[in-house]
Structure formats: C-alpha cells, structure tokens
Amino acid sequence: LPAIDKYFYYSSIQKLINFFHKGLCKVPNIIIRANISVGCAPPFTRSTEETRNFKFNWTGIETEKNPIPSPWIHVNAQDAGTVEFIGVTSYNYHGGGYIAYLHRNRRYTNHTLGELIFSNWLDFNTRLIIIELTMYNVNVNAFTVVGFMVENLPGGVFLRLSQVVTFEIKSRWAFWVVIFTLFSL
Template sequence: MAQLQDLKDEASSKRLAPLSSEELQEAREIRIKEIKMGKIIREIIFYLIFLNLTMLICFGEHDPDIFHMHKSMRNMFVQAGYNGRMRFTKIHGREDFWNYTENVFIPTMYSNSWYNGEPDIPGRTEHSLADKSMHLVGTARFRQLRIKHDICAIPETMINKTQDCRAPYSITDEEDVDFDEGWKAVNQSAKPNYKVQPLAVWKYHSWYNISSFPYLGKHALYNGGGYLADLGISPEESLRVAAYLRENMWVDQYTRAVFMEFVVYNANINMYTTSFLLVEFLPQGGHLRPLHSLLPHQRDP
C-alpha cells in the first residue's frame, strides 16, 4: 500500500504519464495480498472467539466431583456393583427387565442399614442408596410408552399364520387412553378410581401434565407422556408394586419403551443427579442395548 501511494505521489508531483501495465499489475497484486491478509486475520479472530466459547461451555463451572458422582451412580445402577448380577446393559427382554428391577434396581435404591450394620429405623429413614452417601429425593417411577392395537395391516398371505400385528413405535401411533387393570377396556358405567394405587398405573398422562419432554432413543423419538408407576418409599413397598406390575402384564407385547426415572442427592458435595434408565422393546420381541442418562448438577450456591 505504501509503495502504491509513493508511486501516486511521484506521478502527481512530476506530472508523469499514466502507470504502465507492469506497474498496474504490481499494484493490483499488492492490493489482493492486503485483502487476503484481512480475511485471514478475521478468520483467526473468529476462531479464537469460538475456541474460548467452547472451552467456557466445556470447562466453565465444571465441578470435579461430577466425575466421581457419575462413576458411583454408574457402578450402582449400570454395573450392578452392590446388588444382584444382572447388569443394566444385559437386559434382553421383559423377563430380564423384571429380574433387573427386583434384584438390582430396587435393592440398590433403598439401603436399610448404616455403615456399622445398624438398621435404618422407620421414622428416621434417610432414603440412602446402596453406597450410603446418596439419598433418594421423593420416589422413583416407571414411565411406559406403548402403541395402539391393530394399527398395521396383515398381508393376506399371512392371515392364516397370525392374527396379531405389532407396529414399531411412533408418536402418532402411541396409545393415549386410560385402561382398566390388565390393559382391559374401561367400563364407562364403572370407571376405575385412578387416584388410588395400584389402579393409577393404568392411567395415561400427557407430557404437559407431568412436565416431561421427548427423548431420542436408539429406535425412535419418544413422547414425554406415558403411563406412570410410582414405586414406594421402602424396598418392601416397591417390590410389591413391581410384583403387581409383573403379574398384571404391565409390560407386554405392545410396550415399546420403559423409562426408570429418579433423582438423588449427595449432601457431602451438595450435588443432585437427575437419572433415567431407558429400556426399548422392539415389535419383533427383540431388544436394543439399554440407554442410561446420569446428569449430576448443583442447584444450590
């Protein structure tokens, strides 16, 4: 740029003839280099801004205790480190789901003893988990999503082989009506009282009523609503709920997903963990590798 200005000044002062083609070409190349350099500098500045924002999101306000809490939760509920032998990732069907629920999930969720072996006296219950450092907030619950009956057509050549058509899950084909016990149609003249247990597990709840949101699994995008089954405040009560659900086929061939949802709190580090375990059931009766989400976070300063 300085050279171009010098040439202009010299031409103006001496009233020389217009620049030659070689001089114009040189001036043009200098200007192109300046434009390219400006673009490079802008790209470097935007990249540094992006890098700083990325590091701020990834590492800003990131408590090192989050890793240890996530590891402990995974050890308890995914790896079955305290109770039972059925790992969460080894659930292959409905029987495995109930085996995991009764022998791993519920015993791990409720610890009835302290470090020294003394029982947790009723009335002084701390709702501590198996690791004795975390505490259950409220109660755990199961949320089921299922499909409607007869929403797919059976080919004529297969009608003599089967009368049952099981479609994959989709939000548009999701079952969203209330049922009587055992997924029976409701008698309109004698409707069940869904305000009491255990009949409440047969009532459908929309995502808006339970403040839940859709979740993308491996097989489908699942709605935030569903049929809710709240577990109890003790292992005995929770096992009774699980036994009732199992005996009445709460999870059957039309079930496509079950979310096991709960929140725990660790007073030692003042941290919550919002957790859910997702089991997906395929229409063919197979399974997908279960998913889990364990999200430690701090709500209080």
C-alpha cells in the same frame, strides 16, 4: 428426604414409565391362511401411541376421573413432570405415558413390580420402558438423575440405554430454587 445411605437422599419418587402402542397393523392374509401365529407391532408414532385410560389389565376403557394415580391411566408430559426422551433409535418420545410410581422401600417396590408383571402392564404392545430417579448428595451439594431406558422395536429387538447426570448447586439461593422446583412438580 428419605436416606438411601449416609450420603445420598431420594429427592423424587422413582417412576416406571410405559409407552404403549395400539397394535394397529395388518398381518398379511397369506400368513393368516397358513395358520401361523405372529405378533404384529407397528412402528411407534404419535398416531399409533395409545393414550386412552384403561381399567386393570388393559381391559375396558376407564371413563371416571380418579384422583389416585393409576398405571392404567395415561398422563400427559406436563402433568407427569417429565420431559422428552430420545431413544436409542433417535425417536423422540414426548414424555408422559402410563406411569407406575415405585416406592422408596425395596420390598414395596418389588411387590409393585410383581403386580405390574402379573397384570400384564408390560406386554407385547409396550414400546418403551423408562425408570428414573433423582438423588441428592448432601456432602457435595449435588443432584444426580439416573435413567434407564429399554426400547422394544417392531422386529422384536430390545435396545437399552442408561444415563447418569449430576449437577452441583453453586450458591445457596440456587439450592433453594432447585428444592422448590422439585417439590412443586
């Protein structure tokens, strides 16, 4: 496991998860006739969630299977190894989404984030962003899961939530069960 410092080790790859909606809403004709430029963001539901696979920069529909993970390909919760998230608005996000894997090196992570921003991976249609990582502390035999979430509501309001959960491994066999489980995802 790569070290963060002398006490903590990364035990999973950090992920940036994007829940993206289709933008299926209708701007009233009176607004269109008045030539007022507005964005239209419908409420996020399972029926408005985008699940198609795209090519770079949300252009075209990707039809070929590619074994290399891509932030433009939708991944279901089981394949992504994620669980349901409950947002600040109490909406249950089912897991999965468009996932960009971040590096354990700050320079590479900054480069990846720059590419995602430049290519509009985060845009007006992004409803929820989740950043998650898992660390292991060898001194206390415990795992810490850190999650940051930002919800973009239809009215243009951004809500954020952060969670830190630590659980200690009490017995030797439980430690190996957790290690096996984490690496089998």
